[in-house]
Amino acid sequence: MKKKLSLKVLLLGVLVVFVGIILAESLIIKVKTTSLKKEPVFYSDTVAVLNNGEQVEKIGEQQGWYKVRTQKGQEGWLHSSAVQEKKFFLFAMNKQVKSQASAEEVALAGKGFNKQVEEKYKANNPSLSFVVVDRMLKLKVTPRQLKSFLEKGKLGEFGGGQ
Amino acid sequence: MRAGKYLKWVICFTVAALFFAGCAAVQEKLGSLKITKSDADAIVKTTKALRKSFSEITEEEEYYIGRAVAALILSKYKVYQNSKLTAYVNQVGNAVTVYSDRPETFAGYHFLILDSSEVNALAAPGGFVFVTKGLLKRCKNEEMLGCILAHEVGHVSAKHGLQSIKKSRLIDAFKVIGQEVGKKYGPQELAQLTEVFENVLGDIAEKLIERGYDRKYEYEADRLGIRFAAKTGYAPGGLLDFLKTMSDEAGEGSDKGWYKTHPAPQDRLKRAEKELGKLNTIPSIQKVRTTRFNQATRTLK
Numbered sequence: 024m025k026k027k028l029s030l031k032v033l034l035l036g037v038l039v040v041f042v043g044i045i046l047a048e049s050l051i052i053k054v055k056t057t058s059l060k061k062e063p064v065f066y067s068d069t070v071a072v073l074n075n076g077e078q079v080e081k082i083g084e085q086q087g088w089y090k091v092r093t094q095k096g097q098e099g100w101l102h103s104s105a106v107q108e109k110k111f112f113l114f115a116m117n118k119q120v121k122s123q124a125s126a127e128e129v130a131l132a133g134k135g136f137n138k139q140v141e142e143k144y145k146a147n148n149p150s151l152s153f154v155v156v157d158r159m160l161k162l163k164v165t166p167r168q169l170k171s172f173l174e175k176g177k178l179g180e181f182g183g184g185q
Numbered sequence: 186m187r188a189g190k191y192l193k194w195v196i197c198f199t200v201a202a203l204f205f206a207g208c209a210a211v212q213e214k215l216g217s218l219k220i221t222k223s224d225a226d227a228i229v230k231t232t233k234a235l236r237k238s239f240s241e242i243t244e245e246e247e248y249y250i251g252r253a254v255a256a257l258i259l260s261k262y263k264v265y266q267n268s269k270l271t272a273y274v275n276q277v278g279n280a281v282t283v284y285s286d287r288p289e290t291f292a293g294y295h296f297l298i299l300d301s302s303e304v305n306a307l308a309a310p311g312g313f314v315f316v317t318k319g320l321l322k323r324c325k326n327e328e329m330l331g332c333i334l335a336h337e338v339g340h341v342s343a344k345h346g347l348q349s350i351k352k353s354r355l356i357d358a359f360k361v362i363g364q365e366v367g368k369k370y371g372p373q374e375l376a377q378l379t380e381v382f383e384n385v386l387g388d389i390a391e392k393l394i395e396r397g398y399d400r401k402y403e404y405e406a407d408r409l410g411i412r413f414a415a416k417t418g419y420a421p422g423g424l425l426d427f428l429k430t431m432s433d434e435a436g437e438g439s440d441k442g443w444y445k446t447h448p449a450p451q452d453r454l455k456r457a458e459k460e461l462g463k464l465n466t467i468p469s470i471q472k473v474r475t476t477r478f479n480q481a482t483r484t485l486k
Contacts, residue, residue, distance in 0.1 A: 053244045054291050065283040075245070075291075105289040135362050136246040136382050139370055143379040144253060151256045155264055159255065159295045159313065162271065164279040172276045176327070176474045178418035179284060 048081040050091060050106040057106075058166075059099035063088035064180070066170035070099035078109065241355065242347055244311075248291035251311030253386050254346065258299075258307055258315055258394065265300040265318050273481035274298060274334075277327060278314060281335045284416040286409070287342040294338065304431070305442035307393055308337040310346035317442065321485055323430050327474040328423030332414045336424065339409030345402040349392040350385050357381045397446030404448070404456055411460045420470045421461055428454045 058069040063085055071093060073079065079101070083090030088100045145153065164172070173179045242250070265271075278296040282288050294312035299305070301317040308314045314337045324330045340346065358381045361374050370378060392398050398406075411421045431443070432450040447453070461467065 054289050054293075055245075055248070057289060065288065102288050104287045135243060135358065136249040136378070136385075138249075139375060140378050140382050141249055141252065143375050144382055147379065147383070151253075151260055153252065153256050155259050155297075156252050156255045156313070159297050160292060162275050162295045162297070163293070164275055168276065169279055169283070173280055173418075176280070176418075176477065177471050178280055178474075182418045182468070182471065 049109040050079050050081050050089060050101070051109050052077045052079070052101075052105060053107045054105045057101060059091070059093065059097060059101060061099060063090075063100040065102070066166040066173065067100070069166070071095075071097050073101075079106070081108075242350075244291040247344070247347060248311045250347070250382075250385060250389070251309045251313050253382070254309035254389050254393065255313035255315075257386065257390050258309065258313075261394065262299040262301050262315070262317070265298040267298065267484060270321075270481055270484060271296070271298055273477075274316065274321075274330070277331050278334045278338070281331055281413055281417050281419075282312075282338050285335070285338050285342050285413040287338075290341065294341070296334065301442075303442040304444075305446070306333055306337050308340040308346070309393070310341065310344065310389070312338075312341050314338070314341070318485065320443070321482060323427065323434075324478075324482075325426065325430075326423070326470060327478040328414075328420045328470050329427045330423075330478065331417065331419035332410055332421060332423035333427060335414040335417070335419070336406045336410030338413060339406035340398070340402070342409060342413075343402070343405055345398050345406065346389050346393060348402070349398065350388045354381055354385050354388065358385075393446070395446075397448075400448045400452075403453065407453055407457050408460050411457060411464070415464050415466075415468060418468045419474075420468050421464065422467070423470075425454060425457050425461070428457065 052073050052075055055075050057073050059071040059073055060067040061070055062068075073093065077094070079091040079093050081089050082092055082098070085100075087103050089103060089106065090098065091101050092098050141153075145151065174181045176182070274296045278294060282294045290312040292311065294314060296314045296316070298321065299315050299317045302319040302322075303317055304319045304323055305317045306315065306320055314334065316333065316337075320333065321330070324333070358378065361370075361378045361381070397403070407424065411424060414423065415421045428450040432454065435444070435450065
């Protein structure tokens with residue numbers, strides 16, 4: 024009796040793990056680059072830098088943050104605003120599809136309004152300068168600077184933040 | 186009997202395992218094609234018009250739209266050269282973004298000071314945020330600046346710029362885009378798409394720079410700004426203090442910049458006060474922040 028029960032438990036266990044693997048949720052990085060964080064806060068140390076289009080596996084969730092595993096096996100936290108969910112369809116069928124692009128593919132292929140369109144727009148509007156825009160993009164606040172700023176100003180977790 | 190029961194369990198398990206393995210195999214096959222069932226459905230819809238709303242604009246496209254809108258803003262205003270103050274404004278801005286609904290955009294949030302005595306703040310899609318020197322001079326403490334930047338982050342977070350784009354533009358764009366994937370545009374396609382791009386920028390610039398966003402978006406940005414500021418730890422009353430300052434000054438250059446593009450401060454004040462009442466806890470002004478604000482803005486001329 025005991026042996027039969029343990030066999031059932033074992034079989035069920037294997038099935039649960041199996042389904043778990045299949046249903047594991049994939050996330051795609053939708054921003055240019057993002058930092059995989061050690062802890063679910065922006066000023067935490069960076070475990071790895073991930074690029075647009077890279078896929079990661081979601082293994083946990085906490086207040087707007089996803090715990091993920093990268094394809095290289097690194098684990099850490101990503102904010103939900105940096106990723107989009109790649110849905111798994113259990114009953115997906117291999118239908119014949121036309122060669123047009125879906126919104127997701129457009130994003131992955133970098134089509135739509137892209138660098139090529141910007142170059143053409145620049146050529147049409149030579150008086151517009153993107154030099155300052157590029158300089159503006161270099162204005163960054165490092166995680167360490169952010170932490171120090173929040174800490175000294177008694178902000179966020181260091182003060183009156185909700 | 187016992188053997189039968191045992192066999193039943195093994196069969197059940199095997200069937201289930203084979204079922205899921207089959208699904209996985211199908212998914213893997215589709216995965217290698219980079220097409221899922223949803224993609225297939227979306228592709229079928231594409232022939233009609235996939236991009237019906239602004240929400241179909243990708244993060245990367247929003248970034249390119251934002252870059253061009255920023256370039257348009259910078260063609261009207263000069264940049265105020267003060268690296269220390271610019272760094273401080275970026276720190277206040279980034280503090281607010283991390284407690285907002287949308288901390289990450291395609292290329293992040295960046296804040297720049299415009300060399301103008303006019304009072305104005307502008308947020309281009311994707312997180313290019315501008316404040317004028319005139320506006321900074323009206324701020325008395327970090328709370329006021331934090332609340333104004335939180336309002337601007339609210340515009341980016343709720344994608345108010347993208348919502349200003351006429352729907353017809355998106356359909357025009359997708360007629361060009363919805364062809365083959367993975368190749369560069371030919372000259373004709375590129376010319377068509379660039380024309381759509383210019384029209385998109387025109388839609389946004391008209392609202393953002395010339396006429397101002399719809400009132401409902403300004404009120405929404407106030408609501409979001411108050412929430413983001415309070416979550417960061419800033420006294421959200423900073424927004425009310427700023428609006429009171431602007432209300433008192435109404436009349437002086439009230440046909441320009443901020444006055445031209447924003448609803449009357451009195452109208453916003455009433456709504457903002459209501460929002461404040463909804464917060465569970467209201468952070469208070471901290472002397473340490475006012476001190477560093479005074480230090481940072483000391484060089485402001």
